[in-house]
Amino acid sequence: MGFLRARHDEAPVLGCDPADLAAVEQVVVRSGTSFGKGMRILPPDRRYGMYAVYAFCRLVDDVADDAGEAEDKCRRLEEWRARIARLYAGEARDGIDRVLMATIRRFGLRHEDFTAVIDGMEMDARGPVIAPDEATFDLYCDRVASAVGRLSVRVFGDSSPAADQVAYHLGRALQITNILRDVAEDARLGRLYLPRELLERFNIPPEPAAVVRAPTLEQVGRILAGRAHDHFRAAAAAMARCDRTAMRPARLMGATYAAILAAQERQGWKTPEHRVSLSRPRKVLIALRALVG
Structure with a gap:
């Protein structure tokens, strides 16, 4: 993995556990995109913040592109709306949640922008x-x-x-x-x-x-x-x-x-x-x- 392991006198990247950082980076790696390489120009906190944003976008896009029924895809996107709302309420349930919540807080990301992305995926999901x-x-x-x-x-x-x-x-x-x-x-x-x-x-x-x-x-x-x-x-x-x-x-x-x-x-x-x-x-x-x- 590409994250920097903190020395005893260094703060961890985004204040997150290395295993959680690895979880968001793995989404980038599995996608096969060149995005990860492009983000290497960023310092660690910003790089992993972008990995978290990418992981969110990749996962909701996968829902829209799934071969399932429109009703099921829309239900899963609603679950993502609830998931993002929980992050803004301070509740994280897994590694991706924790890095995404740290990114939201560290960089002041707006709830409505996440919602807009989900709205866009719903346009594809409905047909x-x-x-x-x-x-x-x-x-x-x-x-x-x-x-x-x-x-x-x-x-x-x-x-x-x-x-x-x-x-x-x-x-x-x-x-x-x-x-x-x-x-x-x-x-x-x-x-x-x-x-x-x-x-x-x-x-x-x-x-x-x-x-x-x-x-x-x-x-x-x-x-x-x-x-x-x-x-x-x-x-x-x-x-x-x-x-x-x-x-x-x-x-x-x-x-x-x-x-x-x-x-x-x-x-x-x-x-x-x-x-x-x-x-x-x-x-x-x-x-x-x-x-x-």
């Missing part, structure tokens, strides 16, 4: 999202991405209004990028996150399978990519008003996803089943530029 209207599309992006950002910037070390603006814009930029990259994969799962109004504008039926084959998907992709670029620029402007050190992880995520979006634009949307990715050397170069630039 596949298919061609939401523009207002619902924006609400979904706020709940599943920007709300996570509002939790994250506080753990990073900035709770200012400008940091919330970073979360607002960067969350939307990242989520739109994911949606544009995953059109074909989402369609295979019966999902379609592209806004209904854009599909209608380009005469695309609001059906997952139809979108993948639509010749005018290219135009829809270009318009949404433009929106994502606007959000990336607004996020960068907000970061300039924030604590520079605290924004290092946000700059790293923004630079990585902006590169993914650029790669998607170069490929276009004629073959959406070909999912774009970045090479490891490219990721390293992006990280270096983001962290020292």
Whole structure:
């Protein structure tokens, strides 16, 4: 495990038992994501705080993605609402609870941001999202991405209004990028996150399978990519008003996803089943530029 074992004269990370820290880190490791590596730039308390936030997001997302019935998934998400409420009341029942509660207290995380993430997962849990209207599309992006950002910037070390603006814009930029990259994969799962109004504008039926084959998907992709670029620029402007050190992880995520979006634009949307990715050397170069630039 990557946590630092405290010497006798050092306080433990987040005041937590190493076994509890290992529990949240294991959720990150099992996910197979590169998230854990990216958070290594943070000092231990903030790193494990982010592991705890990630563990929460991963576990509620797993509920939404489960193959079970909608009623059962919504019931399990309600259990998560109750679980978060207990943490704010000072009750923790397992290792993940204890690290998450320590993170909430140490960094002043807001209850409503956790609730918003659960609300976003419930949108998926109640049935596949298919061609939401523009207002619902924006609400979904706020709940599943920007709300996570509002939790994250506080753990990073900035709770200012400008940091919330970073979360607002960067969350939307990242989520739109994911949606544009995953059109074909989402369609295979019966999902379609592209806004209904854009599909209608380009005469695309609001059906997952139809979108993948639509010749005018290219135009829809270009318009949404433009929106994502606007959000990336607004996020960068907000970061300039924030604590520079605290924004290092946000700059790293923004630079990585902006590169993914650029790669998607170069490929276009004629073959959406070909999912774009970045090479490891490219990721390293992006990280270096983001962290020292």
